[in-house]
Amino acid sequence: MAEHDILNLDQDYVQKYGFYDSIEPVFQTERGLTRRVVEEISYQKSEPKWMRDFRLQAYEIFMAKPMPTWGPDLSRLNFDEIVYYIKPTERQGRTWDEVPEDIKRTFDRLGIPEWERKFLAGVGAQYDCLTADTVVFAEASAVPIAEIQPGQYVYSLDPETRRIIKQRVRGVMYKGKLPVFEVKVAGRTIKATYNHPFLAVVYQKEEGRHRGKFSVEWRYLSDLQTGDYIAIAKQLPDDGIPYRLPEIPLTKTYKGRNQFGEFTVQTDRLHTRQQTTLRIPEYSSEPLMWLIGAYLGDGYLRNKRKNAPKTIVEFAFPQSDDQGRARLAEAFQEVFGYTVRFEKDPYRVRIHSAPIARLFEALGLDAHAKTKNLPRWVFSLPRSQKLALIAGYIDADGTVRCSEKHNDILLTSVNRTLLEDIHRLALSCGLRVTHIWDLQSQMTYKGLTVQRTYHRLMITGDFEALVPYSVKVARGWLPRQYYQRYNSYRNGSPLDAYTSEHIGFAPIESITYLGVEDTYDIEVEGVHNFIAEGIVVHNSEVVYHSLAKQWEEKGVIFVDTDTAVREYPDIVQEYFGTVIPPNDNKFAALNSAVWSGGSFVYVPAGVHVDIPLQAYFRINAKNAGQFERTLIIAEEGAFVHYVEGCTAPVYAEEALHSAVVEIIVKPGARVRYTTIQNWSRDVYNLVTKRAVAYRDAVMEWVDGNIGSRVTQKYPSVYLMEPGARGEILSVAFAGDGQHQDTGGKVIHAAPYTSSRITSKSISKGTGRASYRGLVQVLEGAHHSKCNVECDALLLDEDAKTDTYPYIEINEKEVTIGHEARVSKVSEEQLFYLQSRGLKKDEALTLIVSGFIEPLAKSLPMEYAVELNRLIELEMEGSVG
């Protein structure tokens, strides 16, 4: 499924997604739980005393509480075998390749809806992408983004110094097929999604002020329009080095045969008599690059006879171009010690040298006009050598127009790819280049009219840098007074504070919708931007930060709970353990004693966080426990949606996940908590989730349980004040050997409160799905409304389902509804679908998706899509 994905998971991801993902622990406790282990955990975390006391008290409660005797079979769970705390490593830079397959799948599952959501809803968020063919200026190369490797260095803008520097790539991500737009600016073209950020000049004039203020900010493409100024790379730093050329032996082995048998003779006199000084250089040089440029412009490799090896390098330099021919001869003499002899041919110059021809071959230059391309290493050269190559190309195939009217160089070719590469090379050297455009020409040859398409680009502006290298430029160069340096805004205001020799700003010429294409994004360390197609663009990391900044400014806190204990002690201490005290149940006590990680979310009054906060939990080691602790506080009128995903690799021994999630929903606030749980089949997933909702607040639990051996989870809502509402949607899929014991709890503690529990379970093979629910209406909670609906679907004869609906009502005027249904997939139903041409597994999947459809419908689109995908995956191979 994720064959394109390359992604680093390291410490920054911990910050970004709340990943807990480390393989080499720096510290772990001994197996089993003792008072000392609890103290050690607290010590390792350098916690305040109140937290240590909390843990120790919880430990005593845990030891005292008996194992629950109701519910699923937990007899195989051995508390003495579990490692309760593993301190994550500081090691950085694990690549996506090292990540186990199940993680990738889950990441996919969590990842897919994220962009799909953007795609469907059309709102911007943390993902932004470029098309697969976007060329990124990387060290030693210019590489399509799809081919960038983690660890490679790319050019990025350092916003502090305004200089272009090299930064390490942390990861590359395939983002799927997305709608993309073509942006044209200053001769540069890039294809990006609408939510890809560019560095833009923002001009703001306050009312009543004579002059406005400039600032430079990251802006989504969707917020930009034609004419807006965005940052471009004027040139890359001149930090290249000469290229080490492949070794070409000057000797040749001859094979012969005489009366004694076959023999071989080695000779170093391969070259002709005249060329006794022939040598092949070790490194690239300016004259060699000029030769390669000239060759790319109008050179070919030839052989003497058909099928013979190519031993001739031919250049189309006409007799009339005596300066060009002279430069050619000069360069051959200097680079190879080869003396060019001009033959009678008035159009061509031939170099008869097998080693030189072989060098050109070894450099990948043996191609014809339409297939030639620029070797990637050319981008790693010193600027002078790059310029020399461009100069050679111009001298062989360019037209330099320097007059009163024109001051430009025309390059025309049938080979668009080559021209695009020359274009990029010129940009990297700081030359000003136009877009490539097409021209048609008609040629009549032997009575046949042939229509051909040519591509053309123009080098304009200040190209004095080419004078030392190009004979044509040197001949015509006329300096001008003024050149476009991309240093000023459209009204002429200088942008000196933001520009440098590396960076300038140019107006967007056009933004055009292109259609749907494969897209990628990379992550760059430190500065979080890179230079693609000569334009400064963001990577996803910073966008996340800038969004985080936007929330931060509003007072939103989203950190891991350990950090929260350190950095927000007052608020954590106020709420921690208040919704689920340690003595609530044995597993809550266990979590309270040994918890580690989890998320702390605080949303101030009235703030709507409109992008789901995502967290991701994972069990790392055999027999390890995962005990994350999440605390969410939504102040009055706030809104937040929190999404968590969980996985673990498959270990043969039992692992335990025992989390506690506490949520406080203040008056008028709304919190939605979505879980997609896909633990591996050896995990005991025993989780306590509870929310308290105050006046007119809304709490929604969306709980999808697909993995684990045993899950016990009954998200609950305490409706504390009138008008509070609780919604619990639970879907469970119990496959072979799994027991999903799930449901929900609602406590109506105030009048005029309402709730709904919807549960859907599917049992397959020997799987067992149980609904366990409690609806409690306390005395005084009159006019409460509650509706419980549970549906179970059995796919096989051995599959089981059961329902334990507990209802306790201590008030008269209440409305309580309860409905439970069990359905089986019948042979007749399958036969009906199959008789229409559907394969058996398709038919089953269709029936299952139809079954969860009412739930899927109530989910936001992206989660519905994800749910369906998970079900499809579970159904795969479900038939014979």
Place this chain on the structure above:
Amino acid sequence: MTEKTPILEVKNLWVKLPDEEDYILRGMDLTIYPGEVHALMGPNGSGKSTLAKVLAGHPGYEVVDGEILFKGENILEMEPDERARAGLFLAFQYPMEVPGVTIANFMRLAYQRRFDKEVKYGDFYKILLQHLKKLEMDASFAARPVNEGFSGGEKKRFEIVQLSLLEPQLAVLDETDSGLDIDALKVVSNGVNLMRSPERSFLVITHYQRILNYITPDYVHVMVEGRVVRSGDAELAQQLEEKGYDWIRGELAAANT
């Protein structure tokens, strides 16, 4: 006509339920050529519907002896979906409900499988609407769950919509007329008649002669106790209507003594 390959040949078919001793089909023979419409009539329990299900590949029956050749090939080993994709269609006597699955989704999958090509949702929707219209079904049915909450008549009509959409080479209509009022019967028959062509054959299984007033059969077969006992043209159906199945039973008894 006869030089063509039969579209369907049932040869000496013996079928029973796996757990039972008694045979339901007892040496059934039937041959249908392209373009023909055959009516299969018979009293309750004569094995008509069993034949229909066995033809479509229902897994609940055991074929003990005999062959079913579809377009000259034995299909007994084929799964129901393979037979459907090969061009065999069964309009069910009791169509199944599939809660939560819309007609559009279901039929799109079926359409893609039958014609072995991907079709975009939007394009398919247009195709589906045309076929719904033919059977005078409202466009809103496209978004309704398959057969859920449908009246008996709507279910039967939807069967013919499927028939019309999937363009089978052999359509078996299993008591499609039962439970239909006269208007619905006309609509359904009209839908079937529109589908008649020299390449397509029909096997109309019915208890009553009524539907044959609208869908004129080329041949009529009478089935009793698991085999065809009498074949004739449309006239035979008329005789049955007048004299009842006891007439055939009587004749049979007379012949056996």
